[in-house]
Amino acid sequence: MFFPEYRPRRLRRNETLRSLVRETELSLNHLIYPLFVVEGHGIKEEVPSMPGVFRFSVDLLKEEIKEIIDLGLPAVILFGIPAQKDEIGSEAYAKKGVVQRAISAIKKIAPELLVITDVCLCEYTSHGHCGIIKGSEVDNDLTLEQLARVAVSHAKAGADMVAPSDMMDGRVARIREALDEAGFSHIPIMSYAVKYCSSFYGPFRDAAESAPQFGDRRSYQMDPANVREALREATLDVEEGADILMVKPAMPYLDVITRLREEFNHPIAAYQVSGEYAMIKAAGKLGWLDEERAMMESLISIRRAGADIILTYFAKEIAKKLAK
Template sequence: MFKRNRRLRETRNIRDLVRETILTPADFVFPIFVVEGENIKEEVSSMPGTYHFSLDRLHEVIEEVEEAGLRGVILFGLPDHKDEVGCGSYDNDGIVQRAVKKVREISKDLFIITDVCMCQYTSHGHCGILEGSRVDNDKSLKYIAEIALSQARAGSDMIAPSDMMDGHVAAIRSILDDNGFTNISIMGYSAKYSSAFYGPFREAANSSPKFGDRKTYQMDPANIREAMREIDCDIEEGADIIMVKPALSYLDVIRWARDRHDVPVAAYSVSGEFAMVKAAAKQGLVDEKAIAMEMHLSMKRAGADMIITYYALDLCRWLREKM
């Protein structure tokens, strides 16, 4: 006698009752790009529906985020000034530091995550301090730690270092603890691959390297055991959450991370994933809502506890429509 598995697919009600993986607004974190200037809300050409906001218009997106039911945002800053050591990144009056304060004025409850990296702030576009044409890991750690400290002082709830320097989580944990910020958590960009999917973000953040690439510090897409070593190191150094980035082409890495560790796992659904769906939908080739929902469901099914995504606001709207 064969099994009739289709019985549990017969109606929408039974499908809903036995569904194993469910998306909710609490699963998503929304990235926000903040720029210098006034009265700016400017769409990123390669990422339809994604905007640069000046501080005086930040309330527009924060109010939308709260109305959608999202719990958290991650802030990226675009400074007016760039230099060799990215001094704007650790300036207590820098664009991200002021953005954190502004978000906290607008919302007392929203969870604020701040990205720690130098590529938007350096004149060369690399994620650390250069020694000749090479990124010097250990020199960079001092600057990475200072960025984290300045963001914590501004009021960030969670520090998220994306630079991929060896030892950066330990350096950040140490400086935060030494300065009384023991309750500020760290989300490591633990398995961050050197990916072609980042293209649109580099326009959004004005962060393309002026020479070379980032393959000496971001990971080879071919490797998964190496990703587990990176994750192990971040946890040992004090990371509270680990991240896999990108998400869609790295679902196997998310699954390995989930099976290997009991700390929360974040997935970053990156700009290229978002832009490809937007472009295909514009051409009428795919159902944008169905594709986006399925993509993010797959990330959670693979083991992600939280998903950073440019689709966060849309997903919340679509989820409300389903209720």
């Protein structure tokens, strides 16, 4: 019986051998944990469609931040839900807005924790869109000025990085200009460079109370069918001054992550979004798959595709697993 000279199974016989030749690693240094902060006091409420994910009022962040630090996670990204919303999202850049106060509180608890902020208007507008409405459309250029105000307000509050997620044309350049003019040239921009108009955002919109009140976001978020357009979007953001490029969602767009990794030398981030998280959680609860193994496999696939950074709601669970 003929056998090939090289037998791949030789290096799969036990975990020590498998670990020795493993090509892709997942560590805490690759992870960012999303946090939802709400107005009010004494609030810690679980998001129904995202088991294990909570909305916190600023006064109850201390315990959560201490756990994040104790687990060794390096960074969080903040999403805010204000008490009042209006047509222009003015609470997004209020000096004492919920995110601004959360940044300050976190920095007092854990100065070493990297605090990133989502820069968008959808959580703050009464209509739920990511920009200023003029007529029945989102006005791109008017929105840029609001986004610049938001980014600067976050930097003033102590944010270490801003992450515009609105998908307006020219937003990175306008935010970069505003940050530099305000004395924050050291603050990096992690751009949601390639954000698809995806069905996987449903649980997030539940958590952030940010569903559009009319229409949808297809006029500014990307068509899921397109990949060449993703390269054009990323190129524009690089030219405008983005420091990190993000793809969102992650698993349905692993090919896009790989294409960006091949085309750009910038760090590549990927957001494992709420729907991806919720699917694994739900299937695990029903016993349809092994939740822990599916969690690890999904994150390894994102790393293998080329992502340097992963934003994931599984971050705390991964940290606990890696500590075993």
